[in-house]
Amino acid sequence: MEPTIKTITDKTNYKHGDNSLSGDVIKRIFCSAPNSIVFETSNGEISWEYNYKNGDIVDRAAVKFHELREIIPNDLPDRVASNIKVSLCNVFFTALNSQTISDCDNAYLQIEERIKNLKTHFHIKCIFILYSVLFTFLISSLSTSLYFFTDLNLKAIFMCISCGCIGSLFSVMQRNDKVILDTMLDNKYIILQALFTAIMGSIAGGLIYIISKSGLALSFSNDNIYSLTILSVLGGFSERMIPEIFKKLETK
Structure with missing residues (x-):
């Protein structure tokens, strides 16, 4: 799902069950700040919204997020899969709010190593x-x-x-x-x-x-x-x- 860009809305005002700007129901909020939010929709997708930010950083954070999601094994125990999902979304939020590309990349280092060490x-x-x-x-x-x-x-x-x-x-x-x-x-x-x-x-x-x-x-x-x-x-x-x-x- 593509992110929704908005320059005015305070993202901390969102609550569980609210409709996002793209029309999806927010099922779970992972992290939020006045200018950005990462959440899970009612259909299980991960989405996010942000006010104006450095487009290169946002793109880099989103690409890395999707790359790591793709390599997570599908047959993990529910508890492990849930923990990895929450951790990755929290890191994604941190990367979205990075000041530099280098900070964005560094935010993913630990979670990337953790995901790569996962075994089916x-x-x-x-x-x-x-x-x-x-x-x-x-x-x-x-x-x-x-x-x-x-x-x-x-x-x-x-x-x-x-x-x-x-x-x-x-x-x-x-x-x-x-x-x-x-x-x-x-x-x-x-x-x-x-x-x-x-x-x-x-x-x-x-x-x-x-x-x-x-x-x-x-x-x-x-x-x-x-x-x-x-x-x-x-x-x-x-x-x-x-x-x-x-x-x-x-x-x-």
């Missing part, structure tokens, strides 16, 4: 899965190497660690739709989440071996590497398997 749920899943695969490969490769270069008595535990890590990857692949991460998280935190998932799976696999060898539980798999392998994968896959075993042992 699909984007987060891709990063999470990609690094889960990478960490699983690294941990499994290390465990496999130790399996071949370690004393015979300790070989099986490294195989179980590797299988537990693989089990955690299966869990990630199956349950990635349920992974909830903030859409504004830096990539490093998503990567850390993937690393922690792989480590927890590896720990679960190692615990399966120790519990089996202890004779306190899972003793049927004590000397059967195939059973240990399957149980280790299940231990890494299931979030409740190890806690439930510990609970039973505590009860005994």
Whole structure:
């Protein structure tokens, strides 16, 4: 929607439900001053009015506003989308009232960085899965190497660690739709989440071996590497398997 230019009207007199000069009903006022206002119309559009200003600054502010609106992801949670919308409109108002082109550009710096850091749920899943695969490969490769270069008595535990890590990857692949991460998280935190998932799976696999060898539980798999392998994968896959075993042992 194009802005309406007016040289007399005091924009602070507008209230919710008033008709703007272009005839649209003002549903929500983001910011207003005597010479300018940014508001949302009843049909969900963002519009603005201003008294006489430097046309170059107004044009620059409006172009930047539309550019940033275009790159906001469509599938953001409602709360996040609403906050971004309000923040962008407030910045737009500040840019409209800038004294110089440089001030106008500087007004958008923080909100531009914030919008560019936004991630869709699909984007987060891709990063999470990609690094889960990478960490699983690294941990499994290390465990496999130790399996071949370690004393015979300790070989099986490294195989179980590797299988537990693989089990955690299966869990990630199956349950990635349920992974909830903030859409504004830096990539490093998503990567850390993937690393922690792989480590927890590896720990679960190692615990399966120790519990089996202890004779306190899972003793049927004590000397059967195939059973240990399957149980280790299940231990890494299931979030409740190890806690439930510990609970039973505590009860005994």
